Amino acid sequence: MTFGREWALWLVPAAFLLPLLPRLLLRPPRPEVRFGAMLLLREALARAGAARRGRPVLALLLRCLGAASAAFAFSEPVLDGSSLPFLPAAGRAPSDVVILLDKSYSMRTAFAGGDRFSLAAETAAAALRSLGPGDRAALILFDDEVRGGAEWGAGPAELARLALSARPGWGVTDYRPALEAAFALLSDGSRPEARKKALVLSDGAADGFSRMRDGPSALAGYSPSFALAGLDFPEAPANYWAAGVKRAGPGRAPEATVSWNDAARSSPPSRISLCAPGGTILPGPRLRRLGEASASAVLPAEPPRGCAAAGPDALSADDRSYYAFGGAASGAGALVLHPGPESPPPGGAAYFLRKYFSSRPSSRGTVFRDHGSLAAAGEGRGPLVLAGLPPFSPAGAAALGRRLSEGGTVIAFVSSSLPQAGELKSYFGLSASGPERGAFRAADWPADALPGFLPSAYESGRVSASSLYRLAPGPYETLLEFAGPGGEKVPALVRVRVGAGLAYVWTAGLDLAWCDLAVKPLFPGLFSALLEAAADDGYGPSGAGAAVGAGGAIRYLHPPPAGGAELRGPSGAVERLRYRAGAFEVPPQEEPGLYSWRAGGESGFYAVNLDHSTGESRLLRASETPWTRLPAASAAEAALLFITGVGVRPVFLLLAALLLSAEVLLLGRRP
Amino acid sequence: MRYLDQETASRVRARALRPLRLAGSGRAEGFHAARSSHGPGQEFSEYRAYSEGDPVRSIDWKLYARSDRYYLRRFSREEAIRFEILADASASMSFAGPGALFSKWEYACRFAMALACLCLFRRDPCGLEFLPSGPGRGVPRGAGAGHLARLDAAFAAVTPSGAWDGLSGLAPRSAGGKRPSLFFFSDLLCGRAELEAAARELAARAGRCFVLHLQDPGEFGFPWRGETLFSGLEGEGRETGRADELEGAYRAAAARRLALCSRLFSSPRLSYFPLRTDLSLARNLDGFLAGWLK
Numbered sequence: 026m027t028f029g030r031e032w033a034l035w036l037v038p039a040a041f042l043l044p045l046l047p048r049l050l051l052r053p054p055r056p057e058v059r060f061g062a063m064l065l066l067r068e069a070l071a072r073a074g075a076a077r078r079g080r081p082v083l084a085l086l087l088r089c090l091g092a093a094s095a096a097f098a099f100s101e102p103v104l105d106g107s108s109l110p111f112l113p114a115a116g117r118a119p120s121d122v123v124i125l126l127d128k129s130y131s132m133r134t135a136f137a138g139g140d141r142f143s144l145a146a147e148t149a150a151a152a153l154r155s156l157g158p159g160d161r162a163a164l165i166l167f168d169d170e171v172r173g174g175a176e177w178g179a180g181p182a183e184l185a186r187l188a189l190s191a192r193p194g195w196g197v198t199d200y201r202p203a204l205e206a207a208f209a210l211l212s213d214g215s216r217p218e219a220r221k222k223a224l225v226l227s228d229g230a231a232d233g234f235s236r237m238r239d240g241p242s243a244l245a246g247y248s249p250s251f252a253l254a255g256l257d258f259p260e261a262p263a264n265y266w267a268a269g270v271k272r273a274g275p276g277r278a279p280e281a282t283v284s285w286n287d288a289a290r291s292s293p294p295s296r297i298s299l300c301a302p303g304g305t306i307l308p309g310p311r312l313r314r315l316g317e318a319s320a321s322a323v324l325p326a327e328p329p330r331g332c333a334a335a336g337p338d339a340l341s342a343d344d345r346s347y348y349a350f351g352g353a354a355s356g357a358g359a360l361v362l363h364p365g366p367e368s369p370p371p372g373g374a375a376y377f378l379r380k381y382f383s384s385r386p387s388s389r390g391t392v393f394r395d396h397g398s399l400a401a402a403g404e405g406r407g408p409l410v411l412a413g414l415p416p417f418s419p420a421g422a423a424a425l426g427r428r429l430s431e432g433g434t435v436i437a438f439v440s441s442s443l444p445q446a447g448e449l450k451s452y453f454g455l456s457a458s459g460p461e462r463g464a465f466r467a468a469d470w471p472a473d474a475l476p477g478f479l480p481s482a483y484e485s486g487r488v489s490a491s492s493l494y495r496l497a498p499g500p501y502e503t504l505l506e507f508a509g510p511g512g513e514k515v516p517a518l519v520r521v522r523v524g525a526g527l528a529y530v531w532t533a534g535l536d537l538a539w540c541d542l543a544v545k546p547l548f549p550g551l552f553s554a555l556l557e558a559a560a561d562d563g564y565g566p567s568g569a570g571a572a573v574g575a576g577g578a579i580r581y582l583h584p585p586p587a588g589g590a591e592l593r594g595p596s597g598a599v600e601r602l603r604y605r606a607g608a609f610e611v612p613p614q615e616e617p618g619l620y621s622w623r624a625g626g627e628s629g630f631y632a633v634n635l636d637h638s639t640g641e642s643r644l645l646r647a648s649e650t651p652w653t654r655l656p657a658a659s660a661a662e663a664a665l666l667f668i669t670g671v672g673v674r675p676v677f678l679l680l681a682a683l684l685l686s687a688e689v690l691l692l693g694r695r696p
Numbered sequence: 697m698r699y700l701d702q703e704t705a706s707r708v709r710a711r712a713l714r715p716l717r718l719a720g721s722g723r724a725e726g727f728h729a730a731r732s733s734h735g736p737g738q739e740f741s742e743y744r745a746y747s748e749g750d751p752v753r754s755i756d757w758k759l760y761a762r763s764d765r766y767y768l769r770r771f772s773r774e775e776a777i778r779f780e781i782l783a784d785a786s787a788s789m790s791f792a793g794p795g796a797l798f799s800k801w802e803y804a805c806r807f808a809m810a811l812a813c814l815c816l817f818r819r820d821p822c823g824l825e826f827l828p829s830g831p832g833r834g835v836p837r838g839a840g841a842g843h844l845a846r847l848d849a850a851f852a853a854v855t856p857s858g859a860w861d862g863l864s865g866l867a868p869r870s871a872g873g874k875r876p877s878l879f880f881f882s883d884l885l886c887g888r889a890e891l892e893a894a895a896r897e898l899a900a901r902a903g904r905c906f907v908l909h910l911q912d913p914g915e916f917g918f919p920w921r922g923e924t925l926f927s928g929l930e931g932e933g934r935e936t937g938r939a940d941e942l943e944g945a946y947r948a949a950a951a952r953r954l955a956l957c958s959r960l961f962s963s964p965r966l967s968y969f970p971l972r973t974d975l976s977l978a979r980n981l982d983g984f985l986a987g988w989l990k
């Protein structure tokens with residue numbers, strides 16, 4: 026005989042003794058009567074008989090047996106084939122049992138005072154302990170891939186310990202690799218006489234079947250002789266999750282999206298929560314309904330990192346969405362070089378750029394007078410802004426070339442003071458002619474030319490230029506255009522890849538003599554977008570973050586800091602990052618959260634979030650499963666029944682009811 | 697006196713002023729005037745025709761003058777009846793259950809003192825003996841002044857103890873003498889054989905015996921509940937049981953015992969009267985006197 030709740034066997038003697046305790050400990054004082062008519066009393070006792078005198082003892086015995094029987098039923102006893110010879114012989118045959126334990130994050134859903142995974146693990150342990158000496162077992166831990174086990178050899182006790190010590194991860198569900206691993210084990214031909222059974226301890230998530238549309242028979246190693254059974258949890262509880270936080274552009278406030286499943290449709294959340302530094306949850310803004318199952322809320326622009334949270338609910342693991350935008354990186358600023366003089370006169374490119382940085386303390390930029398400083402400033406990691414393209418010294422030209430080849434970003438404004446077609450060709454590979462005089466006006470600047478640059482048609486239509494370099498067609502990307510005197514389109518802002526780097530080239534310069542862009546209201550927005558794009562795409566460090574289980578990179582160009590870089594996780598664990606090809610490689614992270622990185626004097630944040638694209642958070646049950654469904658409410662008993670034999674809990678429950686009824690009847694009769 | 701209060705004494709004396717006849721005798725001789733005795737006496741009784749040998753001075757000469765026949769005048773003499781009180785002083789008599797006014801012993805003492813008061817008021821001598829008997833425990837028969845107080849003191853000096861040992865310990869009855877009337881107070885808690893022997897002994901020992909059966913409401917109603925330990929007053933040991941479960945069987949046994957006693961102690965010489973100790977003394981006294989002494 027085996028038991029679904031083996032620990033509950035301790036309750037049997039306790040239940041048996043429980044009715045005795047009040048009688049032993051709380052025995053009422055027995056009054057003593059000095060009696061004269063003992064003759065009559067003895068006559069009455071003789072007539073009452075031994076059976077009547079023993080009635081209280083019999084009633085107490087019935088009560089004890091009833092309580093013990095109920096406790097025994099609670100332990101979910103299962104009669105196996107070896108203890109019942111009249112059971113089918115199959116019940117006594119040796120078995121090969123593979124238990125598949127799902128550790129995807131949907132198993133963290135609350136259930137029966139714990140979570141689904143706890144129930145599954147306890148069921149696995151109970152099933153493993155029920156195996157006999159002739160049986161063989163394997164335990165497969167899986168989510169979207171096999172995470173452990175998948176081999177014979179370990180004893181049931183060891184596997185039970187492994188199941189009980191496991192915790193659910195953050196992955197999504199995919200039954201295909203787990204079932205294939207199980208079938209591979211069961212297909213082992215070393216024990217042909219053994220019954221082949223697979224017990225899938227999972228929540229039957231619908232998304233887990235996306236890669237096995239054709240059913241289990243299409244999987245490698247499948248045999249119809251395999252007996253499959255799995256847990257069947259009740260309908261999905263209400264669940265909300267923060268699907269993500271996005272920002273429309275640099276400087277824009279982030280916007281969080283919250284989604285919910287069908288069960289929560291009747292009561293969607295009205296407000297989102299924010300995670301303040303230190304983990305404190307603060308009430309956030311109200312949500313604006315987007316659709317039937319999603320809503321959004323605009324978050325405060327500062328700080329540019331944190332998390333948005335929905336819930337709490339049955340599955341709190343997916344409530345948070347972490348974010349860290351590029352502005353979070355500190356220590357890297359733009360380097361602006363101009364030919365001089367030290368105080369550039371009004372109207373020149375250097376003048377406007379210095380004015381830009383001086384009026385925006387949040388935009389870090391260093392303005393150097395001399396282009397010759399380029400070689401010395403090679404350690405800088407912000408975008409390089411060139412106000413004019415003079416012929417650099419050989420050392421300066423080499424520094425610029427190295428910067429671009431290693432992934433740096435350069436923003437170049439051509440100058441009107443010197444012919445620069447040669448420099449455009451030599452530095453950026455652009456073939457240009459000019460400068461060409463004429464009346465050029467901005468032509469329909471698109472809103473998505475640069476992230477965060479959203480000019481209105483009125484604003485862009487007022488930018489004009491009187492001279493520019495006309496670029497010949499080439500491997501560049503035109504972001505903005507001018508309309509020439511004849512209506513033809515000529516590039517105004519182009520992006521060209523040079524080596525591993527990028528160059529943004531403005532063909533009309535910033536001198537008022539050539540172009541009035543610098544004095545137009547849209548200039549700060551355009552330049553900010555350029556700097557932001559340069560920081561994200563190019564030379565500056567950035568950590569955009571990644572999904573759980575997916576690796577990422579923090580770009581950080583040559584030379585890496587002497588101390589290397591380290592990444593600190595939400596749990597406080599620190600790991601060193603390996604530098605390769607201009608970036609620190611972030612290995613796949615298994616826990617969502619906000620990670621912080623530090624490299625030299627610079628630091629930033631790196632967000633890791635759950636991948637909601639699989640639909641795991643919807644907690645949707647598959648309508649059809651390839652296995653027999655076992656009720657989760659009596660999972661252990663059902664699993665034992667599946668593996669070993671016949672559950673006899675109802676028999677003992679009935680016996681307990683009969684015993685207690687007999688006691689009531691016995692005491693209810695007057696002597 | 698400890699066992700006789702003024703109210704009870706007044707009640708029995710008022711009863712004694714009326715001519716009392718022993719039930720069934722039809723005679724009024726003394727208090728209980730059980731039988732008449734012809735001879736010198738205080739009160740004319742009857743005429744009887746003279747026969748040879750009769751004393752001449754008994755002839756009523758006036759009647760001879762009127763009738764010319766010899767008649768003798770006969771006078772009845774008030775003859776005192778001897779009474780004996782026999783009290784069972786075994787330990788079981790000390791029992792007083794729930795609802796009882798007194799213990800059986802105290803009730804018997806009070807009832808016996810009331811009867812003694814009645815007898816002595818009628819100048820009938822009255823004695824007292826206890827069971828089990830012992831030297832110096834009883835009071836010899838008497839009717840003089842202070843005898844009632846001696847009886848009361850004798851009752852007060854006795855504490856019920858010991859077990860019932862029948863009537864064997866009593867002094868042997870006098871051969872040929874008049875047998876006294878007996879008031880026997882007991883709870884009759886002994887075996888059937890002992891009861892039968894007692895009935896025979898009482899019938900032989902007394903001219904007339906009134907068996908007054910002390911009945912405690914606890915002993916016949918069995919009012920206890922739950923697990924109870926019963927220990928015998930006469931050293932019969934202990935018994936344990938659930939009183940509420942035993943109640944039915946016990947009541948049946950008690951009813952059988954009452955029927956047995958009533959049957960054994962009802963005969964021409966024996967009169968049975970139950971004395972319930974939960975009823976007032978006056979009620980039992982009136983019932984006894986009204987039922988048996990008219």
